[in-house]
Amino acid sequence: MGDDDSLTAPEIGTPMEPAHASIDARRLLALRRSTSAELLTEPGPDESELANMLQIAARVPDHRRVFPFRFVVMRGEARERAGEVLARVTRRDNAAAADARIDVERRRFSRAPLVVMVVARIDPGHRTPEWEQTLTVGATCQNLLLAASAFGFAATWLTEWCAFDADVLRAFGLAAEEKVAGFIYIGTASENPKERARPNMDEIVSNLTIET
Ligand SMILES: Cc1cc2nc3c(=O)[nH]c(=O)nc-3n(C[C@H](O)[C@H](O)[C@H](O)COP(=O)(O)O)c2cc1C
Structure with a gap:
């Protein structure tokens, strides 16, 4: 990616473009599709791509700048260690769990080259309602999916x-x-x-009508 510099946010107060007309962006938004975690192979993003993607993910509408999210990157061996945690908890809660099930847990985070855990840190005492903070975190996850796609990577958002x-x-x-x-x-x-399947737009779009 040769134009990474153009992705750096300018100083606070710098005049900004209000829109970014782009056929490519429209296409990405209109055709974005998740890819099953089982089908996500190498390569994943490099350090610079990941840093850009997280910056984009953090650039979301956020009422009163609460920043109700943080990112934890899981790559390399960290995915395996995280998988060991899942295997241990599964075994503890279900002593009869088959070895195959334990193996699935052990490899869960290793299905893809990179997993970003998006953590919601909602502040219940903040003037911004919790609901709004939650929506902001959701936007962060979606932005990360879009950023991954814009950098040429496939992705999926799972909780499990x-x-x-x-x-x-x-x-x-x-x-x-x-x-x-x-x-x-x-x-x-x-x-x-x-x-x-996608929503039938006729069923979910209406014009507000108020009787006078
Ligand atoms: C908060 C959240 C959690 C999700 N968790 C799972 C999950 O655990 N397992 C799963 O199969 N899909 C899960 N999905 C759905 C997939 O991310 C994906 O949206 C879905 O497969 C449809 O694909 P699309 O993104 O191409 O529309 C989740 C979606 C959201 C928004």
Whole structure:
């Protein structure tokens, strides 16, 4: 990527372009599709690409600048160590779990070259409602998917059981009040995804009508 400099945010107060008309951006937004984690192979993003992608992910609408999110990057051996945590918790909670199931857990985060854990750190005491902070975290995950695609990588946003297990989250370093908004798996698609059902726009778009 030769134009990384143009991705650096300018100083606060710098006049900005209000829009970025782009056929490529329109195409990305209109045709974005997740790729199953099982189909995400090497290569993943390099350090510079990842840094840019996270910067883009963090650039979301955020009422009163709460910054209710943080990112934890899982790559290389860290994915295996995270998988060991899942295997351990699974074995502990289900002594009869088959070895195959334990293996699935051990390899869960190794399905893709890179996994970004998006952590929600909602501030319940903030003037900005929790609902709005939660929406901001969701936008962060979606931005990361879009950024991955713009850099030429396939990705998917998963939670799965591990996003909701208190012991797993503690082992991953989350504070008691933090939550996982998503594990964003990123890599190169070994197989192209197929289109899936989308909303019927006639059913979800209407014009506001108010009786006078
Ligand atoms: C918060 C969140 C959690 C998700 N968790 C899972 C999951 O655990 N397993 C799964 O198969 N899909 C999950 N999905 C759905 C996929 O990310 C993906 O959106 C879906 O397969 C449709 O693909 P698309 O992104 O191409 O529309 C989740 C989506 C969201 C928004």
